[in-house]
Amino acid sequence: MRFVRRMAAQARVPASPLGWRWLAFGLAAALLLAVGLIGAADLGRSRAVAAVTARAEDGSTLAIAILRGELEKQRALPVILARDPDVRSALSGGSRHTLDLKFASIARETRTAVIYLLDVAGMTIAASNWDEPTSFVGNDYAFRDYYLGAILKGSAEQFALGTVSQRPGLYLTSRIKDGERLLGVVVVKVEFDRVEADWRALGGQIYVADQRGVVLLSTTADWRFHVETPLDEETQKEIRRSLQFGEAPLQPLPLTQDGDLVQSTAPARALNVLARRDVPTTSWHLDMLLPVDQAIRAEQSRLQTLVAFVLLVGLLLAALLLRRRQQATMRLLVASEAKAELERRVEERTAELAGSNRKLLEEMAERARAQMRLLDMREELAKANRLATLGQVTAGVAHEINQPLAALRTYAENARALVAGADPGGAAGALGKVIGLTERIGTITETLRGFARRGSGALVPVLLSEAVAGALMILDAPLRQAGIVPQVETGPAGLRVLARPVELEQVLVNLLRNAVEAIETVAQHPVPPLLSLSVAETQEGASIAIIDRGPGLDEEAVATLFTPFRSSKPRGLGLGLVICHDIVTAFGGTLVAACRPGEGCTFIITLRRADAEPVQ
Known part of the structure; x- marks a missing residue:
């Protein structure tokens, strides 16, 4: 009979045309391959961007460490020089040429661009570049913000383009006073050629911009004094007035945002990741751009090759499986019948278990009721035990009560006689004893009654x-x-x-x-x-x-x-x-x-x- 049912099931399943099945398989394979390659391209792009971004973050951290090392080394110099006796002597009429030579020696040892001294009027009276064509000696820098800041606050920092040397640098100043009398200002100019050279070794493009977005330092020389975003007219006028950046055009950087990446057009067209960090102890921020085009292409190519290989192997296996489709279909039909039979048996067993569960619940309820009856019986047994104890002590209790009852009668008769004999005091005493005896009887009976109660x-x-x-x-x-x-x-x-x-x-x-x-x-x-x-x-x-x-x-x-x-x-x-x-x-x-x-x-x-x- 089982063989007959199996043949009947096979007769009910129509055979699919072989060509239609292979056509559907080919279309599905092409679609799967296209989706896989597109997905691999997206994943490759994301992974390449993430990897290059991590490198940019690490590179920007190292770049800031290089910059901070140079800054911290040079910041102490003007403070120390402001206390130097030769500097104070030159401001008080001493030899200025001796100070020129001293400044030149210190500049060579500390790798400082220029060290110079301004008198109270802002005029340079000594400089480390005294013997160069671009010597600062005799130049008036009273208009510079770093001079005014030092006069007002004691110290100042300003990044600017040199009016004589035409070289950019950071000017560090410290005020010199004799008690309350202002003597002058010592200035240290720091140039960052070595810092920018070290940055170039990190790869990509690195630049530092101030709070207005003006680029101060950059591994790409053409980007210096460009701006991240266009400046308003008032800010441009203020920069022109102070000669901070000379005649720099203050043009926007050749960078455009491209989704989560940055597109650069100079010095070469490239797609970059951007890592930005604030420079501690300054109002600057440092940006590092790393090209990501090549990394994206390499990662996409690698992942697409891998996906294509995996899909081709999978499709080959699918083709092999397709050949056995009809046999598998017949096995599924047989398995379906077995499953139906199993489900029927499971339902029958489930019904049996449900009945058993109901019986178990009824037995549990009956057991709970029996437990309650047991507790009641135990309590009744305890009460019976108390009553049995009371029965055993009844004779003694009766004797105890008979004694105060006899005394009660005697005191009551005495009280009546005393009342008749007009002796209120004696009657009151006798009645008081009567009250005491009744209280004693009440105490005995109340104790027995409480003992006989049910405890709960x-x-x-x-x-x-x-x-x-x-x-x-x-x-x-x-x-x-x-x-x-x-x-x-x-x-x-x-x-x-x-x-x-x-x-x-x-x-x-x-x-x-x-x-x-x-x-x-x-x-x-x-x-x-x-x-x-x-x-x-x-x-x-x-x-x-x-x-x-x-x-x-x-x-x-x-x-x-x-x-x-x-x-x-x-x-x-x-x-x-x-x-x-x-x-x-x-x-x-x-x-x-x-x-x-x-x-x-x-x-x-x-x-x-x-x-x-x-x-x-």
Whole structure:
């Protein structure tokens, strides 16, 4: 039957014409190849631009380091010369030619272009180029901004074209004073030929422009004193007036923005990446242009070759796979049938699992309800245990109440007689005693009623001394009937633990009552006290120790103390200690026992403190 179904499925699938399939394959291959080559070209361009940009960033950082090294070396020179005694002597009428020679020597050693000294009127009185045709000696530079800035501020810097040498440079000046009297200005001119030569070794074009966009330094000499953007007329007039750049035309740089790149037309047409950085300690910025055309072409060619190779290999494999198309189609049909069968089985299994899940949820709900019933039964059992305890102490309590009731009658009759005998003071005293006795009866009955209540709710802070006092009050009559005076140490005042008051009293009453019953079975007690209860504060809370001098228990009996329905009493049910253990565990505490035959038993309860402060 399976063979018949397979042949029927093959009969339902029409065969595609072989020529149409190869035509579709050829068109898809051409489209894929075109898209791949275009994508490779775009990726190649992006990667080449990123690589050259990284080189430009590194190159601009190095170029700034070269420039800053020259600047910082020369900036200290005018400050030092302003303090030189020979300079001050020349300004005060001393030998100026001696200063010429000194300036020339210093200029050679520091590789400074020119060092010269201006008097208070801005006239050059000494210069390192005193013996050259372009000597600055005798020239008036009072119009220069670097002179005016030094006079007003103490020092100044100005990049300008020399009016005599016609060479650009940075003028560094420092004011010279004698107390409050102005003597003159020392000027150091720095030229950057060596800096520009070092820049050329980095490749590309590098130039520095001031805050107005005027090019000051450049590895391309023709770019000097060009502007990045056209200047407004007022700025051009100010530059012409100060002769800062001589007669430079201030024409725009031969650069145009081309997307994220810069197109340059001189000295050669090229597409460049631009890296711009501010020059620290100046108002200049440095631009580095690196050509990217060749890198783009190389990266595009490499990636396109790689993509073409990968695509051709892939297309060859696709052609091989196309030949097996029909066989693959038949296998897919068979697989489709198998998949449908599998899906059907999965649906059936899913339905079965859903049913099982519903049954599991119902069982979980039933278990939760059973757990709630168990908790209720445990609470009812605890209440029954309390009521059983109350039943055992009823006789003693009745005796305790009968005594104040008899006294009440006597005092009431006395009060009536005193009222009849017109003795108000005596009657008032008798009635006061009546009131005290009723309060005592009320305290006894309220304690018993509270002990019989059902304990529930969250854990709350419980004053441990009150819980101990309540338990001793409930057992007051049995203790006196047995002739036992317990030794009680309630521990630190105000010690509180986390518990439920009624259930904590129930635990104490059960343990104390068990101790009384154990003591009563012993004929002689050689070592007092017969029963003791002590409270101690621990690192994490409190511990309550109940010690009796009863007959004690052997190890086997101690091991089954907290096992249900196992009791050492002839008529015991074996549930009291189990209930006590469960209650203390619910409080987050522990209940342990230690017994020795003939020496009695010790039960220790540990509970958590109710306050947040740890014990020191």
